[in-house]
Amino acid sequence: MSPDDIQSIFFQECEEGLASAETALLAIKAGEHDGETINTIFRAVHSIKGGAGAFGFHPLQSFTHLFETLLDKVRDGELSLDPPLVELLMGAFDVLADHVTAIRGEGEQPDDAVMKRALRDALSAAPASAPGLASQELGLSFDIDAMMAELTVRSDIPAQDWRVTFMPAAGDLAHGGEPLLLLRELAALGGQVVSADPDRVPTLDAFDPDAAYMGWTLRLPATAERATIEEVFDFVSDPGSVTIERTQFDDAMRSAREVILQSRPVAPLATPAAEPPVAQAPLAAKQPKVAVGATIRVDLDKLDRLVDLVGELVITQSMLSQRLASNGLAAVEELADLDQLTRELQDSAMAIRAQPVKSVFSRVPRIVRELEASTGKRVQIEVEGEATELDKTVIERIGEPLTHLVRNCVDHGIELPAQRLAKGKPAEGLLRLSAEHKGSRIVISVSDDGAGIDRERVLAIATDRGIVAADARLSDEEIEQLIFAPGFSTAREVSNISGRGVGMDVVRQNVQALGGRITIQSRPGEGSSFALALPLTLAIVDGMVVSVGDQTYIIPLTHIVESLRPDRDQVQSTGLGNRVLNVRGAFLPVLGIGDQLGLTGAVSEPSEAVLIVVETESAGSAILMVDAIIDQRQVVIKSLETHYQQVEGVAGATILGDGRVALILDVEGLVDLRAPVPLRCAS
Structure with missing residues (x-):
């Protein structure tokens, strides 16, 4: 596999990590989080940091290191998830997404100085950690005595376990690697520290706090998969620093460990009684692991080729049926079986390409946050049917129309808080996204509870700009459709959000190019709803x-x-x-x-x-x-x-x-x- 292929995999993992992190952040904002929620965000940020260090994306590595440190404080209960901190985490996530976009060559490097300063300020509010790498900071004690004390000699351990030796390279810490976090992941797989190698630790005058000196030998149960163990070390800079082998932990090693254990008081590592009280009880709770289905990445071109071949099979099957019928040959049973198998194969091929619209809906919260900051409006988002699936090609091509519709609803539809309060509405506007199946089509709706479409103003602008004749008599529906005309805009001034009259025109063009249709329902003073009826598949x-x-x-x-x-x-x-x-x-x-x-x-x-x-x-x-x-x-x-x-x-x-x-x-x-x-x- 070439370096470009490996980097491509890293980019894909970044997208997956960002998606899972944003879902978790939205759950936290909605007050629906538990102990695993913040861990999900931490794991995503940590994985991105490791890859960034391996590929030399230093700005991304530096930012994720700071972001990860703050998340670790939250995870350990040293910082409380109050609303200001939640907003800070959301803002940090947006900057992280911009960094990932930049390393992919799809955007400019973000200026993260302000956000870094905000993260450091939040960290300064956390209680000071004990000297050294204490369990409160990393979730794993660095005390070798305590590590060894935790180990108990068992006679029922299988003879052939995994022996993992890990000796980090000297510069791993400087490149974003944190060996103790890797040890924690191995511990989650059932690993136990057998010994630690401090031979490389220098004297204090030669000690570099950014260098790695320690090495470890661990035992993992024979039931662990080698591929799972190797995955822990995916982003280690020097593969030679890791050795994974099957071995027998014989009685000599057991005896040596017994001597060590007998010379020290036996106490479990980081017992709950020894930990300080956690501010966020839900975050400290242990959650049962959820079984995850096995997945495999497949190049999209290969899937497209499969769908094309299935299409050709459908055509050939149709030709065969017609040829047999025209020649008076009876093969009804066989043709019925072939027809059923062809249809099942086609359904399976389509299912492989299907993706939930959640991948598109997940972009909306950030768009809304940016609009809130630039317009001064407050918007609450409701999502329904985000698990609804449709073809990947359709998913990829509705992103831009959906963005324009969301911007239109917030900028033109939802009023400012003071205006809403004057009308007897809540200060916070409502933006609702929904998706549902109707036959072999999917209907995606974007609606708001804002001012609705001012039809008189729309018709007057369209007449002034020569889009319709001055004497034209149009129905309400026809007037609403005018907002899709090229060059039409109701914005009173051009801004970075709207005013150039290209957004809604693009929406209609893109939707029609997919074989879909867009309809509008609007009530003055109550809001508007845009419905996109799209085909489930284009094949x-x-x-x-x-x-x-x-x-x-x-x-x-x-x-x-x-x-x-x-x-x-x-x-x-x-x-x-x-x-x-x-x-x-x-x-x-x-x-x-x-x-x-x-x-x-x-x-x-x-x-x-x-x-x-x-x-x-x-x-x-x-x-x-x-x-x-x-x-x-x-x-x-x-x-x-x-x-x-x-x-x-x-x-x-x-x-x-x-x-x-x-x-x-x-x-x-x-x-x-x-x-x-x-x-x-x-x-």
Whole structure:
């Protein structure tokens, strides 16, 4: 493995550590923490510090060392988790995230001088530790006598245990390594210190407090995995300083230890009675270990290749089915088995790529903290459905739209505390994020309890800027959609948050590029809600194969409610060529796909066609008129934009079983085409 590969793994571990640390910090802020919460943050920061030292990222190493020291004081109960300290930890985490972004080459090195000073000030408030490396500071006594006193001679220990010898390099401490923390991790695996080697400790006049001199030999139970032991030393600068081997701890060694033990009073190491009272009882509580499923990192390109191969398998299976059917060969049972296996394989491949939206939602708290600092507003965040999963590609591409929506809600929606109090609202605004499955789509909502959209002002600005005609008559929904027009902004002045009229336009473009739709619900004085309806995957979809004229199309099943053939007198005309059908008390517009896409030869009489009732997020229910229904099957989506260009009303293309290319209809877009918003280009 090359150094670049190792560094890439370190970057991935940084992202995982930051995610777990932020989740723990938010739990602390919400008052829902326990003893393991602060340990989670400490472990994440410690791991990042170790890697930073190994790769020479000195600014990151220096900051994490200070951050880790403060966390250790909190963990040992020397500092109380009061609100000011929690806010300091949140701020330190933000600086840490900026450092990680900088070492990845995706941002500038942060100026952490102010935050370092704040961390040192907080540390100065902690009780002074006893001289030397006491158990209060590191959670592990450095007293060799006490270490040896803790060891008890047992006759039931398996003969072949692990012997681990660790002799840190002289410069390990200066590079962020702390040997005693590694010993504590080995102790968690059941390790016991057999002996300590002080031979390298110099006289006091030659002693360097930043150098490492001690060495240790430990015994770990035979049941421990070698890979788990090696993982403890992942970031040790000199691999040669660690020896891990199977060995038999014979009677001679036992006798030697017995002599040592008999010459000293036996007392357990760091017994609870010897520890000072802990201020934060929940943090001191021992928590049961939670079993974690085994995981493996896989390059995303390999997953993409797997999904592509599954897609080709779906196409081949469809071709095989059609070929056998056309030749009159009966293999119904075998084809059914093949179809089921293909679908299960496809579901498994999609599940591998699936990720919870939590990875996107986790970015929001920091964005809100920054907005609070720059606007003076106070915002409470509520999250629901963060475990909802969707395709990794979709996850990666909704980050920017979600950021813009959050900024828009806080900057334009939620009022200042004084204004909210004057309106009888709490001083703290509410920002709510939610995600839920609806069919084969996921709906992500971002809502606030702010002032809502001022439709009169939106229409006036749009008219002044030439986005709509001065005499245009728009519905409330159409006026709300104007905020997505290029160049539109209601900000009274340009700031680093808003005012240039590009944010919401980017939101709509990115969502539409994913085959999704965005809708708005707003009530003046009560707040606004933005709903993003997105596909779960961009690869495979179940669809109904239909014919229109001489063309074949695919309608995604997720939109289809039912199909029917009406009598001639059931379809009514409303003038200007518009027709409606009464479906169980609701009059739905009848839209001919041939008319919508400009095709010739399509059936024009509804009573002679097949009417398909569809449901959309933005325009409710409607009816699509097709010539005939041919089949229902699973199809692989191929992007038109990649190979050609975006086509209005078309979501993509696929290859049918007979080798022909069929277009996959964008049902939302087709329904929207019937009533376009009267926009015109700005001059």
